[in-house]
Amino acid sequence: MGKKKLLNQKQLSFVALMLGGGAIYKLYFIDSVFYIQMQKFMGLSHTQIGLLYSIAGIVTTIGFLTAIFITDRFSKKKMIPLALIVNGLAGLGMATFPSFPTLLILYCCFAICSDMLFWPTMLKTIRLMGSETDQGRMFGFLESGRGLIDTIIAFAGLGLFTILGSGALGFKGAIVFFAGLAIALGIFSYFAIEDDEISKVAKSSERNKIAFEGMMKAFKNIGIWIVAFNIFSVYTVYIGIRYFVPFLEDIYSIPIALASAYGIINGYVLKMVGGPLGGYIADKVTKSAAKFIRIMLIITFIFLSINILLPHGKISVYIAFVISISIASSIFCMRAVYFASMEEVKVPREITGSAMALGSFIGYLPGAFMATIYGTILDSNPGLTGYKLVFTTMAVLCLLGVFVSSILVKRIKKVNELGNA
Numbered sequence: 001m002g003k004k005k006l007l008n009q010k011q012l013s014f015v016a017l018m019l020g021g022g023a024i025y026k027l028y029f030i031d032s033v034f035y036i037q038m039q040k041f042m043g044l045s046h047t048q049i050g051l052l053y054s055i056a057g058i059v060t061t062i063g064f065l066t067a068i069f070i071t072d073r074f075s076k077k078k079m080i081p082l083a084l085i086v087n088g089l090a091g092l093g094m095a096t097f098p099s100f101p102t103l104l105i106l107y108c109c110f111a112i113c114s115d116m117l118f119w120p121t122m123l124k125t126i127r128l129m130g131s132e133t134d135q136g137r138m139f140g141f142l143e144s145g146r147g148l149i150d151t152i153i154a155f156a157g158l159g160l161f162t163i164l165g166s167g168a169l170g171f172k173g174a175i176v177f178f179a180g181l182a183i184a185l186g187i188f189s190y191f192a193i194e195d196d197e198i199s200k201v202a203k204s205s206e207r208n209k210i211a212f213e214g215m216m217k218a219f220k221n222i223g224i225w226i227v228a229f230n231i232f233s234v235y236t237v238y239i240g241i242r243y244f245v246p247f248l249e250d251i252y253s254i255p256i257a258l259a260s261a262y263g264i265i266n267g268y269v270l271k272m273v274g275g276p277l278g279g280y281i282a283d284k285v286t287k288s289a290a291k292f293i294r295i296m297l298i299i300t301f302i303f304l305s306i307n308i309l310l311p312h313g314k315i316s317v318y319i320a321f322v323i324s325i326s327i328a329s330s331i332f333c334m335r336a337v338y339f340a341s342m343e344e345v346k347v348p349r350e351i352t353g354s355a356m357a358l359g360s361f362i363g364y365l366p367g368a369f370m371a372t373i374y375g376t377i378l379d380s381n382p383g384l385t386g387y388k389l390v391f392t393t394m395a396v397l398c399l400l401g402v403f404v405s406s407i408l409v410k411r412i413k414k415v416n417e418l419g420n421a
Contacts, residue, residue, distance in 0.1 A: 050375025
């Protein structure tokens with residue numbers, strides 16, 4: 001009976017994390033669905049939107065450094081609800097269409113809630129739920145579940161936007177919906193998520209010591225750093241797929257609602273499909289997340305090269321749809337499993353929180369500058385030329401990722417040889 005209760009508690013925690021993970025980033029990355037609306041109703045340029053994410057990315061970078069300590073210091077039962085509720089409150093502020101400086105402050109709040117408090121805590125919890133042999137599938141199913149929730153929430157927000165007239169009021173309605181949902185899930189997660197074992201340590205000084213020792217072990221672990229830079233490589237390419245939405249609207253003149261619907265498919269439906277597919281292939285076919293990522297980076301490079309060479313504007317929009325979706329699918333397959341390599345390099349489980357936070361700090365560092373780089377390219381090179389430069393940058397970054405993944409594969413081989421010696 002006790003074992004069954006523990007299993008049910010873990011399943012409930014997994015569901016809460018999946019729901020929260022699908023909802024918390026809706027406000028932060030609202031541009032994936034409402035990029036054009038941000039320009040039209042908030043009066044933002046490509047560069048300003050890029051600046052929002054770059055400034056927030058700097059906060060994220062600092063936040064991940066902090067998370068290296070606090071993820072193993074504080075219980076997920078407190079961290080997850082706090083992140084969701086404060087994130088939702090910031091979203092209500094965003095619905096007022098504030099000035100750009102105020103919007104910057106709100107985006108920094110999104111970064112703290114999503115990336116410092118929520119994300120490393122979620123990764124730590126998921127890794128500890130799974131065994132050594134099913135890490136790819138655990139992370140894959142999480143990504144798939146988040147993708148499903150992402151899709152449902154995004155389409156609901158888009159539906160509300162359309163019902164309210166597809167104007168400024170509709171956009172505000174969608175933002176309020178996303179914010180209210182985050183607050184509700186924060187309350188739910190407090191009752192659904194089990195507490196951490198570390199909370200049983202009586203003295204605060206002892207908990208601080210445990211967390212600090214875990215942090216120092218993480219900093220000294222070479223494997224964690226290589227995994228982190230592998231994530232870094234994939235994430236630089238991932239940031240670029242948000243520009244497929246304005247690309248199709250600018251070059252092919254598709255309706256704004258259709259562009260948003262495509263954004264949902266490109267950003268969320270593909271996550272739902274790519275998650276379990278990437279996890280299964282990594283676990284069962286390549287037998288390694290690092291090897292799988294290397295293969296997928298090569299495939300992504302090929303698709304990006306085709307996209308650059310196509311005579312856009314003279315071909316059917318459906319061809320552009322297929323190519324862009326193929327690129328996004330490859331990227332989401334990689335995103336689903338890149339943290340699974342922490343198990344491949346034999347990171348001690350007792351420092352999982354610190355390892356995931358350090359991996360996130362390095363891995364998501366491109367969020368501090370890549371959006372501004374891509375946005376500046378587009379504003380400085382209007383039309384098709386700017387988009388082709390963005391796609392070329394993504395292709396070059398794929399080749400960099402192949403190099404880093406090869407280093408990681410060699411590291412994993414060395415670790416396994418030492419383990420079997």
